[in-house]
Amino acid sequence: MLGKSHGGKLTITSVVPLVHESAPLSPSIEIALALVSSKDDQSIVGIYYSNASYQDKSFNPYSIRLAEKIAAVTGQSTYLAQVVNWHLTADCSSPCISVYQQQDSGSWKDIKVDVDPVALTLVSSALQKKLYRELVDFENHLDNPELDFYNSSLNRMLREEL
Amino acid sequence: MGYLETKDWTIVSFEVGRKTLREWREDQSRRSEEVVELWEHVLSRSPSSLGDEVWMIYEQVCIAALDCARYDLAMECIQELDKRFPRSNRVLKLQAMRYEALEQYSNAVSLYDKLLEADSTNNSYRKRKVSILMAQGKRLEAIKELNEYLKVTTQCAVFSSSGAAIAEKIAERYDELTGINPEGPRLADLVRTIGKQMDGLEERLSEVERVLGISELSEVSAADLDVESLRKSLLSKGDSQVFKIKMEDLQKLKSTMTEPNMKPLDEKLNTIQFYEDLIRKHISLLEEWDANIQPVQDSEAIRTSEQHSAALDLNEGFERIAGNVSEGSSRVDDFLRRFQKTHEYIESKS
Known part of the structure; x- marks a missing residue:
């Protein structure tokens, strides 16, 4: 997740999908993070993930490790966003993410999220148009370097939907 | 073929659909939604013209349908396969996978156990049992079963x-x-x-x-x-x-x-x-x-031959020098002869 924080509030402006395997290997993630963090003015503020199992809402150990590593490098607290599988519906009636922030004690605390309602309708129409088939992550990029894991063409399509 | 060859699979020709499904079967792509789309819009129009390939396609579509929670379609495929191959283990496995998708885990497990009894060397059933345990979040048991596998x-x-x-x-x-x-x-x-x-x-x-x-x-x-x-x-x-x-x-x-x-x-x-x-x-x-x-x-041969060649080099040098000398001397002779002639000429003039 990329974003900016101002006045005690954090705005997530963009995300870069990294992996779809449930147990990713560290070298590819390291490369991906190095590439993303060197790209633009935005900084990496956290990790988003979704569990493989539909009913699993636990913290994913890989994501936790990754978030802690990012915190160690950036020196700021990182955020962890989980896509809760059973809240994902075709009409996107509610935001399906839970966001957590790591406390000094090391535990993760649930924090409040505001989602732009326009975003929800956009996601819903993107689902109907099956735009998710266009999504490319860094793993796909490693398989075929022609694929753009920043998903600029998908972003363009989403902008047209607005 | 790119990973993201996005296409509207609902309007491709029968032959293209057939070829695409075959390709995905061969490289084991998991493009379930698209498989279902291809089947429903293109290939299901005329299953009989697929020949014997239709049975493999039913199996492929069945698994894809389970992946997309299209239990109706999966059941359709299982019924067709069961008609053709009654009591086949391969069809029973699909049935068990359907139970799995419907989260009727105990039914699925007992079916896999029965299949394992019939064919204990077929590891794909054990693999399915591991994934059932994973789906239920029973990690420890999953590891145990995986060891067995x-x-x-x-x-x-x-x-x-x-x-x-x-x-x-x-x-x-x-x-x-x-x-x-x-x-x-x-x-x-x-x-x-x-x-x-x-x-x-x-x-x-x-x-x-x-x-x-x-x-x-x-x-x-x-x-x-x-x-x-x-x-x-x-x-x-x-x-x-x-x-x-x-x-x-x-x-x-x-x-x-x-x-x-x-x-x-x-x-x-x-x-x-x-x-x-x-x-x-x-x-x-x-x-x-x-x-x-x-x-x-x-052997000494290598060293000897080395000396030989060195000696050869020396001879060559001598020859070259000798050649130079004789060339030089012939020039001197030539000069002397001409000098002689000139000398004689001058004397005769004087």
Whole structure:
């Protein structure tokens, strides 16, 4: 997740999908993070993930490790966003993410999220148009370097939907 | 073909649809939603014109449909398959997978257990049981079941894969060492081709293993089995051992290969025999080569010939100098002659 924080509030402006395997290997993630963090003015503020199992809402150990590593490098607290599988519906009636922030004690605390309602309708129409088939992550990029894991063409399509 | 070849699968032609499904079956792509789309919009129009391929397609569509929670379509496929192949294990497995998708885990497990009873060597059922436990979040039990699964797989898989790897490595090294006839067929390529035909010959391979003296490695218990390191140690050990095989052992190897009771495997055995013969032949060639090259390297001949050539260089130098001298002297003669003439001419004038 990329974003900016101002006045005690954090705005997530963009995300870069990294992996779809449930147990990713560290070298590819390291490369991906190095590439993303060197790209633009935005900084990496956290990790988003979704569990493989539909009913699993636990913290994913890989994501936790990754978030802690990012915190160690950036020196700021990182955020962890989980896509809760059973809240994902075709009409996107509610935001399906839970966001957590790591406390000094090391535990993760649930924090409040505001989602732009326009975003929800956009996601819903993107689902109907099956735009998710266009999504490319860094793993796909490693398989075929022609694929753009920043998903600029998908972003363009989403902008047209607005 | 790009990973993201996005296409509207609802409007492609029948033949394209058929070809696409076949491609995805072969490279085991998980493009479930698109498979369902292709089936419903294109291929289901005329299943009968698909010939026998239709049964594989039903199986593929069934699994894809379960992936997309299209239980109705999955059931349709299972019914069609069941009509054609009544009480087939493969169809029962699909049925069990349907239970799995519907989260009726106990039904699924009991069906898999029944299938395992009928065919305990089919590991795909064990794999499904592991994934059921994972879906239920029972990690510990999943690990236990996975160990059971590995116990069965590794026993057959480890050697056949490393055996082929050993043969390939030896062949490669041989090609590298000899470099004879670079245009001809390379041994490494041959072995690689043969290696592909070696499936299902564990028994034969374990005999080879025993003769090569690397059999004790396969006694490792399955629980502490680290496939990768086992493979490595087999490779490092086997590679050096193969070069040290005694002739009598090779004879034994050959006799086990040609035993009459192994007749049904004749063809495959012949390929193995062929490859072992090749290696043996090449080992003896290598030894011969080594034996021949040694006296040459040790002998005085090389040094002597070096002196010879140095001497030759010297002679050449002399000749060159002599040549230069004679050329120079002939010029001097020439000059003297002309000087003489001029001198005579001047004298006659004066």
